[in-house]
């Protein structure tokens with residue numbers, strides 16, 4: 520922008536006018552200078568204005584959301600309870616932009632593993648007290664990652680307090696993830712006039728989206744641009760191992776998991792597999808999968824040595840098979856989760872960053888079959904920045 524301003528001031532002409540027409544030189548000079556400054560300014564301002572109004576894009580400048588997040592309790596829903604039996608809640612931040620107040624939404628469902636039996640849930644109550652309630656939520660964590668880049672969006676952040684992959688509905692075991700998830704969409708008519716809704720789910724939150732959204736999204740108006748971003752919840756059925764995702768079946772009974780009628784697969788854990796779940800999403804919904812090919816949680820889940828490439832090759836193959844339906848960012852980073860990190864935007868594959876590919880994806884409208892794929896095919900072209908704070912947060916979760 521600066522270069523376009525300075526190059527459009529024809530300074531040599533100004534000097535010429537001054538020497539040949541002494542009397543008018545000052546006036547003419549001022550007028551020309553004025554015009555030369557004002558026209559590029561107007562063009563630039565128009566561009567900025569258009570950018571803000573028509574192209575919602577990720578902005579990497581920080582905004583102070585901190586003060587403006589309001590906690591809303593789901594008091595009208597007796598079933599929307601956390602594991603400690605407290606009333607579940609979410610946090611909401613509305614944009615200041617009044618013309619646009621109701622039109623763009625970002626809804627973030629958080630993750631944090633799960634528990635699946637009296638014993639494992641008792642362990643969780645003792646050692647992860649912040650994951651069984653939404654009362655002690657530490658807002659600081661909200662502002663580190665991607666949320667602060669969505670300047671022009673109303674934001675809803677939902678803490679994970681049900682330990683059931685957002686899937687359960689059981690008074691006996693205090694598993695109410697399904698009830699909490701759906702209560703949020705009954706509480707207010709937030710989305711009546713919305714143009715765009717972006718759902719983001721991290722880990723267990725991503726599995727919750729895969730399970731709950733196919734039914735829910737059918738209820739939204741066709742005018743709304745619906746987007747889903749799944750961060751690190753693309754599981755595969757890695758059959759060489761008895762642990763793995765099939766173990767979740769035990770949890771599904773404990774939680775009284777509510778499975779959509781759209782998913783007929785048995786056993787039910789198969790409804791959580793990304794490659795299956797995406798088949799149930801309405802075609803107009805755009806889906807972006809962010810998945811490390813060396814996701815530490817999944818490797819741990821399946822008891823796999825990180826030096827074994829077999830799992831990663833199978834995961835790669837599984838993602839490729841779904842690539843005509845989804846956009847993909849799949850680097851080879853040995854960690855779990857991207858978007859909650861302060862450095863989320865810097866992860867890259869072949870010099871193309873996660874933020875640039877997400878921006879591009881957000882800007883493409885209408886075209887149903889347009890998908891972006893940025894995949895580290897040979898496991899050596901990823902850049903995976905590290906940050907100590909992020910590691911602390913990571914450990915706190917698991």
Ligand SMILES: *[C@@H]1O[C@H](CO)[C@@H](O)[C@H](O)[C@H]1NC(C)=O
Pocket residue numbers: 592594595706
């Ligand atoms: C709960 O329901 C009551 C009665 O319908 C209503 O007045 C109130 O606004 C609701 N509260 C919330 C937070 O939705």
Ligand SMILES: *[C@@H]1O[C@H](CO)[C@@H](O)[C@H](O)[C@H]1NC(C)=O
Pocket residue numbers: 597598690
């Ligand atoms: C579970 O508890 C809620 C609130 O106390 C109650 O309304 C509901 O009927 C109970 N459900 C079952 C299946 O017992």
Ligand SMILES: *[C@@H]1O[C@H](CO)[C@@H](O)[C@H](O)[C@H]1NC(C)=O
Pocket residue numbers: 613617620621
């Ligand atoms: C949006 O603005 C209109 C009028 O300015 C107001 O009536 C409405 O409640 C606002 N919506 C939200 C979600 O704040």
Ligand SMILES: *[C@@H]1O[C@H](CO)[C@@H](O)[C@H](O)[C@H]1NC(C)=O
Pocket residue numbers: 637691
């Ligand atoms: C788990 O706890 C519930 C509720 O306290 C109880 O009904 C059930 O028998 C327990 N199950 C096992 C396997 O101990």
